[in-house]
Amino acid sequence: MKQFLFFISSVFLCYNVYSQPNCNAYLYHGDTLKYEACLESEKRAGHYQFSREYQEALDSALKIDSSFAYAYKVKSTAYLKSGDFIMWKALIDKAVEYDPEGELFYRGWCRYQFFRDYEGAIADIERLDSLVDYDIGFGQNGDYHLEITRALCYKAIGQPEKAISIIEQKLSDSTYFASPYDYLHLGVLYLEEGAQDKAIEALKKQESINDLAENRYYIALAYRQKGAMQLHRENLAMAEKLYKKGMKMHDPYTTHMDKIYLSQIEEEMENGLE
Amino acid sequence: MNPIVSIVGFMLNRLPYPILLIFVIFSFLSSCSSEKQQSKYLRWVGDIEGDSTLDDPAFKLCHSELITKQYFHVGQGLLYDGEMLKIRDIFHSKYKSVDINQSGWIRIRFIINCRGEAGRFRVIESDENYQSRAFDSKITEQLIAITKSLDGWQPLPDAQNPEDYYQYLIFKIQGGDLIEILP
Numbered sequence: 001m002k003q004f005l006f007f008i009s010s011v012f013l014c015y016n017v018y019s020q021p022n023c024n025a026y027l028y029h030g031d032t033l034k035y036e037a038c039l040e041s042e043k044r045a046g047h048y049q050f051s052r053e054y055q056e057a058l059d060s061a062l063k064i065d066s067s068f069a070y071a072y073k074v075k076s077t078a079y080l081k082s083g084d085f086i087m088w089k090a091l092i093d094k095a096v097e098y099d100p101e102g103e104l105f106y107r108g109w110c111r112y113q114f115f116r117d118y119e120g121a122i123a124d125i126e127r128l129d130s131l132v133d134y135d136i137g138f139g140q141n142g143d144y145h146l147e148i149t150r151a152l153c154y155k156a157i158g159q160p161e162k163a164i165s166i167i168e169q170k171l172s173d174s175t176y177f178a179s180p181y182d183y184l185h186l187g188v189l190y191l192e193e194g195a196q197d198k199a200i201e202a203l204k205k206q207e208s209i210n211d212l213a214e215n216r217y218y219i220a221l222a223y224r225q226k227g228a229m230q231l232h233r234e235n236l237a238m239a240e241k242l243y244k245k246g247m248k249m250h251d252p253y254t255t256h257m258d259k260i261y262l263s264q265i266e267e268e269m270e271n272g273l274e
Numbered sequence: 275m276n277p278i279v280s281i282v283g284f285m286l287n288r289l290p291y292p293i294l295l296i297f298v299i300f301s302f303l304s305s306c307s308s309e310k311q312q313s314k315y316l317r318w319v320g321d322i323e324g325d326s327t328l329d330d331p332a333f334k335l336c337h338s339e340l341i342t343k344q345y346f347h348v349g350q351g352l353l354y355d356g357e358m359l360k361i362r363d364i365f366h367s368k369y370k371s372v373d374i375n376q377s378g379w380i381r382i383r384f385i386i387n388c389r390g391e392a393g394r395f396r397v398i399e400s401d402e403n404y405q406s407r408a409f410d411s412k413i414t415e416q417l418i419a420i421t422k423s424l425d426g427w428q429p430l431p432d433a434q435n436p437e438d439y440y441q442y443l444i445f446k447i448q449g450g451d452l453i454e455i456l457p
Contacts, residue, residue, distance in 0.1 A: 050318035050344070081346065082320030083381045083442035083457070089404035115379060116446055116454045117402075252349040254457040261359040 020045075021070055037065035041074075050078040069099035073106060081253060085115055096124075104128040105146060109139035113254050118153040125150045141251065143180050145170060152257055155189060164189050180210045181249065181256070188218055188258045196222040213243035217260045220268060232272050239265045320344075320383060320440060322394045333393025335385065335438045342385060343439040348431040352441070352457065353386075355426035361443070362455050368420050372412045372450035377402045380414060380445045382421045388436035390427045409447065417445055417452075 023038035044057035058075045061068055076091035092110070095103040108124030111117035125146045128136050136146045144152075151166035167186045170176055187202035199222045206215040216239035223231040242248065243265060249256040316323065317340060335342065345352060352358055378401040385394045397414060401407045408414075421443060429436035446454035 048318070050320065052313055052315040052317060055315050055319065056313065078319035081344070082440070083383060083444050084320060084398065085379050085381065085404055085444070086398060086400050086406050089400075114457065115444065116456060250351060252346045252351055255351070255358050261357050263356065263359060 033065045034068055037061040037068040037071065040064055041068070041071050044074075049074070050082070054078075067098045069095040069097075069103055072098070073103055080110055080114055083114075101128070101131050104131070105137055106140055108146065109144075109149060112149050112153055113139065113141070113251075116156070118156045122150055122153045122157075125153075138179075143251075145176070145179060145182075148179065148182055148185070152185060155185075156257070160189055160193055164193070178205075178209055181206075181258075183209060184212065184215050184218070184249075185258055187215065187222075191218055191222055196225050211242065211247065213239045213248040213265065214258060214260050216242060217265055217268065218258075220272075224268075224272065229272060233269075236265055236269050236272065240269075320442075322383065322385060322396050322440070324394060329394050333391060334387065336388035336436065337438055341437070343430060343437055345386075345430065345439050345441045347439065350431070353428035353430060354424070355428065358455070360426060361424065364424065365417075365420055365445075365452060365455055369416055369452045371452070372410055374410050374413075374450040376409050376413065376450060377448045378407060378409070378446075379404075380409060380417055380447060381442055382418060382445075383440065383442040384421070385438055386427045386430070386441050387438045388429050390425075390429055392422070392424065392427055392441075395422060410450075413447060413450060 020042060021038060023035050023042070026032075026035040026038055038061070041058055041061035043060070044054040047054040047057070055075060055078070058071045061071045062075075072091045072095035076088050076095065079085075079088035079091065088110075092103070092107045096107050104124050105128055108121045108128065111124065112121035125136065128146070138145050139149055147166055147170045151163040151170075154160075154166065155163035164186065167182065167189070171178060171182060171186070183202045183206035187199045187206060190196075190199035190202055200219055203215045203219040203222070206212070207219075216235045220232045220235035220239065223229070223235065239260075240262070243260075243262050249259040321339075321342075352361075354361055356363075378399065380397065380399045383396050383398075384392050386392050395418060397418065399407055399409050399414065427441070430439040431437065442457070444454075444456040445452055446456070
């Protein structure tokens with residue numbers, strides 16, 4: 001079973017999940033050059049996105065049409081995941097140059113997730129919002145709406161009130177369903193601003209949607225600040241239990257904002273004994 | 275039929291089988307070799323070739339270069355005793371800010387072998403616009419030294435089946451201060 005899970009996770013992690021565009025669509029719109037480039041890019045099928053064969057197939061596609069934004073983006077991903085911010089940025093900039101509406105979401109999200117380039121991410125997300133009249137959508141891994149991402153970037157550059165306002169507005173949208181970490185981040189923001197009651201309310205909502213070690217840890221901090229030491233202890237015990245069960249913020253590539261670690265839970269348990 | 279193709283076909287038909295076999299194998303190998311020489315890519319993006327002028331001769335991979343993985347291949351994130359929190363604590367306690375107007379990112383990429391040893395350290399640096407630049411050596415030398423001193427790397431995927439893998443650390447620098455450690 002373990003080997004099966006390893007195999008499945010390897011497959012999902014090793015092969016990128018961008019859907020290949022329908023090459024015939026380019027033909028339908030009369031763009032035969034992009035159609036041919038698109039067909040050429042399909043030769044990377046079955047090759048790992050880091051591999052020579054994968055990269056060379058995309059180079060061949062770009063020789064046919066140097067404005068094929070999709071090829072730049074899928075070429076960039078191996079550089080992103082290997083931490084080569086210089087090559088990644090050069091490639092993704094080309095993709096954005098030729099298809100800003102289609103690729104700004106990816107560049108903005110990656111600037112936040114992989115490089116903590118908060119100002120750059122805000123600029124990309126806000127530019128995308130100015131270009132389109134539809135929902136700007138989610139970051140690449142699907143865990144964060146780009147509005148929530150934008151809010152976290154504002155928090156990181158020292159504008160927590162703006163971050164709270166953006167998240168509150170998004171969560172009040174009746175057409176929006178909260179994502180796995182939205183209420184957690186909102187709760188942490190309230191807590192950091194000294195609004196314990198609001199923090200507890202948000203973190204309880206997080207508990208009902210996606211109960212994690214993190215929301216239990218932060219709610220324990222809020223209870224300690226209010227002097228509710230029994231609730232502090234109970235939630236820390238639950239945080240420890242969830243952490244050890246793997247119910248915590250996790251991403252295979254990067255580290256989440258507001259993530260906590262076992263040693264922090266243990267340290268806070270000792271604080272409660274003082 | 276093209277007369278040249280006809281002549282080559284006629285000659286190949288009359289070659290003894292062992293010579294023909296050697297000819298085919300030689301052609302295949304030379305085509306593979308020339309293909310590799312012509313490519314600007316290594317096996318994978320981010321691969322690090324050993325360099326005796328840079329690398330610790332004591333550092334060895336446990337397996338072939340061809341099966342060295344990436345840290346995220348088993349989906350467990352960064353594998354270090356004490357996790358990323360420990361790495362942050364080490365850097366923040368050891369790194370001394372440099373009073374200089376330089377900002378951007380520094381990546382140190384390396385390989386962790388099956389014994390949890392790190393080697394083949396390589397550095398890239400950029401300014402805050404992702405343009406290649408060199409930071410003051412007082413910054414980079416500290417980061418390299420601290421990275422090389424890390425001794426809590428865990429094998430991938432587990433102690434029973436250890437493999438070699440690539441890992442990197444990215445340091446976000448603002449005005450000579452270390453403000454973020456990634457991934």
